[in-house]
Structure formats: C-alpha cells, structure tokens
Amino acid sequence: MQIDESIELKFAQQLRKHRLRLTRARKEIFQKLYETNKPLSIQDIASITNGVHFVSVYRSVDLMQKAGIVKQVPQGFKNLFELSDLFRPHHHHATCKICAASKEIHDARIESLMNTLTKEAGLLPTEHHFELYGICQNCLSAVEDSKPIQRED
C-alpha cells in the first residue's frame, strides 16, 4: 500500500518538530502501522517490520509516542500501538472478549463526554482510554455465563 503524500509529509514534520530523525526504521514502522490499521504490539510490529531490530522498535515506538505520532492502546492486558489522531480519525475499539476481533467506533458523543468529565474532575484533559468489550455474535453460542471459571488442567 502506498502512503498518501500529505500523510508522509506530516510524519516527517512531526518527527522534525521533536528533533527526531527520519530513519529507515521509523519509516518502516510508520508504514506498517499505517497499512495494518489496527492496534499492534511491539512484538507484532517487530515481526512484520523488515530488518528492524526489536530493540529499535521499542525505542522508536517510545519516541514516536512521545512525539505524538503513535498512541498507546491498552487493550485488556496488552499494550498495543496505532497511529495517533494526527494520521487517522480519532476512534475507539469494541473488542470481542473471546475471539479478540475488534471493531472501530467513531462517535462524537464519547469525546464531548470525556472532556466534560475530565474537566469536572479538575484536570486539563490530555487523553483518554476507552475500550469496549463484549461477545460477538459468532462467539455467543459458545458461552455459558453462569458456569464456574475454567481452570487449565
């Protein structure tokens, strides 16, 4: 997939703004996040990225995060990353607890409520994490809610 010209430019500018260099590794990471278009773990990124050492992925994702290029998406117990709102429309995720399939949610109601609540709590809003979980149609049949928890043995 070819990245849009203006997106690429913005990427370069954002790096520069934070005195970060536009390296092959970072281009590669950005490209993969862009075309995959869903939250990925560091490991995920390292595995699909071409010739970029996983340590560099850690370091670059961290810096790109601080530079506002990438944002963290804590999903359940995993820390995932995707491109920030600078590069794609702000959204949230609804994820199936069972099959982990995840769907994007775009809804203005969320944002306004978030801001209101954050301010009401006496904070200057910077960000919010918002993840919905449920069970999708496909998986519903396999679940019995009242059953005691499963052990692995």
Added chain:
Amino acid sequence: MQIDESIELKFAQQLRKHRLRLTRARKEIFQKLYETNKPLSIQDIASITNGVHFVSVYRSVDLMQKAGIVKQVPQGFKNLFELSDLFRPHHHHATCKICAASKEIHDARIESLMNTLTKEAGLLPTEHHFELYGICQNCLSAVEDSKPIQRED
C-alpha cells in the same frame, strides 16, 4: 480497618461459587484491596500483603479476577487491580499524567453510553475500560506543552 460483615460474606460466597477456597492469602489480598481502595499492581499488593509470596499474589489475583472478585484496571501501561463492582460502586478514574494522582468518577452517563455503543457495535456488553487523563492544577504550572519531548540524557 475492619471489613463489613456482609462484604466478607459475599467474598466467601463468590469464592465458593467458583470452587475456590477461602485461604489466608486470599483474605489478606482482599483485605488490602479493600482498605487501600485504589488500583494496585501485583507488586504493590505483594509488598503490602503480609506473608504472601508474590507468586501466590499472581495466581490468586488471576483466579479472583476470573471469579469476578477483582477487576483489572489498565492504567496507561500498567495493569492494576481493584475490587470488582460487587464490592464497591462502579466507577472510573481520572488520573493526572504527571503526578499520577487519581480521582474516582461516578457518572451514570458513562454506563448508558457504553452499553449503547457496545450494542451498536454488535457485541453483547461484558465490560469496558475507561480512563481519563489530564493535568491537575498542581502540576499545570510545570508544563510547557509545545516544548520538544524530553530525552533522559
């Protein structure tokens, strides 16, 4: 702090319902979560808990989580735990990005919106994670937003 009788009973029942035994370690963990009354990491719990090996904390928190006694609160990049809604009113957190002070939010608007959105996404709602971040009054003065990111060197 002494735990309410009915709370303790419910705790025991919930364990039993899931065929989990009421052990000293679990009482201790429950007690600490109860009196601390804020999200704690596994490490936190292990350190304030009296004579409970950290491996047991991992295991018991995991089981108590599956049994609905404890719930996970992914906060930023940390996985924290607190008692589930069975034992304290459902709420969310507004956390200062800088000093990490965290304030509880109780607001019915959130819940209804969550449920609506989850259903709209085609999922049967099970849970949601919802964390607000901002900068509190105390910390506000120390921040200059447009400054390039800080490196540690």
Added chain:
DNA sequence: TCCTTATTGCAAATAATTTGCATTAAGTAT
C-alpha cells in the same frame, strides 16, 4: 479426625523490557 485435592512457597524457567556501547547513518554545514 481423616481424606482429597486446591493452594502455597520456593526455585527455576520464560518472556518482556531496558541498558551500554561500538558502529552506522541522518541531517547540516562546508
């Protein structure tokens, strides 16, 4: 009190993340 088996503690294995350092390569100036 006895019996069954979940739970614990400990040691050790794995996995995840971070750090130090020499080498490479951006980005700027010449």
Added chain:
DNA sequence: ATACTTAATGCAAATTATTTGCAATAAGGA
C-alpha cells in the same frame, strides 16, 4: 559532493516481570 556532529541502530547482556513444576501444606467436606 564531502566532512562533521550526534542521533539511531544492532547486538549482547542486564533487568524486570510473569509463569511453571513440584513437593509440602492446609481448606473443606465426609
């Protein structure tokens, strides 16, 4: 284009976090 400065990379190794195996212990029911 070439040289220069220093950020960024790769690799090895250190930390840190989490999980697993197993023998000893202790819940909880008979």
